[in-house]
Amino acid sequence: MSTIHILGIDLGKHCFHAVGNNHTGKDVIRRKFSRSQLLRFLSVLEPTIIAFEAGGGAHWLARKCEAYGHRVRLIPPQYVKPYIKGNKNDFIDAAAIAEAASRPSMRFVSAKSEEAQVIAAIHRVRDGYIKERTACMSRIGAILLEFGLSFPKGHVKMKALFQWLAEQDIKLPQSLMAELLSIHEHYKYLNEQVSTQDRKLKAITENNENAELLKSIPGIGDLTATLCVANISSPSNFGGGREMAAWLGLVPRQYSTGGKSKLLGMSKRGNKHLRALFIHGARSVLSRIETTGKVFGDWLVNLRATKPFNVVVVALANKLARIAWAVLYHRQAFRAV
Structure with a gap:
């Protein structure tokens, strides 16, 4: 096999398509791998430049490649698109990644550490809880509106939901109150989960x-x-x-354009x-x-x-x-x- 100068990899969940170029830009390898096959291939490959898009799983693979002695170039996906030739398929994508990585003016993304990815995961989970909590509040408001009650916005009122209901002149069915109790318990659970994530982030701050x-x-x-x-x-x-x-x-x-600058x-x-x-x-x-x-x-x-x-x-x-x-x-x- 000719020496691989840049190996472009199109990442997937289960399948990985790789195209390797030599110093002249000519293809010297074009192969499809499973995840385990790719890791075995990279572990025995002579140290070279490995390029792939900065997408899902990219930072984990970047750390693996660096452990094998390779130089990693993570590319934002939008910078790869101009190098795709013809119809889209996985090998064409891998070839485009390899070509984009060879450009001297290309901008690359640094590989994240494991700690950084954990912090990002905590933020992502927290965001999920907040979105779910907002949906829960909207659900309670929509149910009450169907029974002629316009519930005020805000967490202060939501936490005192049943006190607010007791102050209203409208008597609601017991079965509906049971439903509201169930949803409100879920709302309180989500509040606790958001607080837990906040405490995790505070602890990270104190130790970083x-x-x-x-x-x-x-x-x-x-x-x-x-x-x-x-x-x-x-x-x-x-x-x-x-x-x-x-x-x-x-x-x-x-x-x-035409020497005229316009800021938007x-x-x-x-x-x-x-x-x-x-x-x-x-x-x-x-x-x-x-x-x-x-x-x-x-x-x-x-x-x-x-x-x-x-x-x-x-x-x-x-x-x-x-x-x-x-x-x-x-x-x-x-x-x-």
């Missing part, structure tokens, strides 16, 4: 130096700090805070959940602009006086992301100048 440093930034708490640790493998992956803010989608979209709304690229947390952090700072917001000086006060609220929120979220990069890169807590 980077997370503790990030919490020194106004507007950043346990959620944002731990998700930053989970998703930002190394601050050196970015050329600066500006690049990190762009990666999070906290910059304007650009449409420029927020690009909303990158990690949606992390971007949302930075925006929530900015909102919390703006809600206490006289106290917490004082560290940003006249810049924030003047911006709030001259720009719409949502524009100020995104601008402050952008600044928080840049500060977060600086804190991680220099490994120093935030200090107001």
Whole structure:
């Protein structure tokens, strides 16, 4: 077999399609593997460049490849699409991945550590509980509306559901009250599960130096700090805070042609959940602009006086992301100048 310079792998649940190119870009291998077969093949393959898309299971496989001595190149799926030739199939996808990985200007994703993936999993489970809890609250409200009761929004009222029902003039059937009791018990269970996940994230923050440093930034708490640790493998992956803010989608979209630049709304690229947390952090700072917001000086006060609220929120979220990069890169807590 000729020497493989880059091996492109199209990942799947059970089947993995691999295309290997030599230094001239010519195919020297084209094979389909099961998961166990792929691991055996990689374990005996001479150290080379292994490329695949940064999708499900990619970070686990990246750690395996690095343990075998290979160099891993994880590529965002949207950057592979332009290299797909002809009709789509798994071998064509693998060939496109290998070609994309050979481009000198290609952008790659760093492999996550096992700890980072665990933190991300805790966040994902927490998000699932919150969505289920919201659906549970909506279900209770919809049932009551069918019986002529408009239930107020919010967790305070939901926790006191039966006290609120007792204050109403409408008498509900006992069988319906039994249904509401069952749903409300599920709501309380979900509340407990969300609290449990919050405690896990707080414990991680207390034992992680980077997370503790990030919490020194106004507007950043346990959620944002731990998700930053989970998703930002190394601050050196970015050329600066500006690049990190762009990666999070906290910059304007650009449409420029004929020498004319046009800036549009927020690009909303990158990690949606992390971007949302930075925006929530900015909102919390703006809600206490006289106290917490004082560290940003006249810049924030003047911006709030001259720009719409949502524009100020995104601008402050952008600044928080840049500060977060600086804190991680220099490994120093935030200090107001």
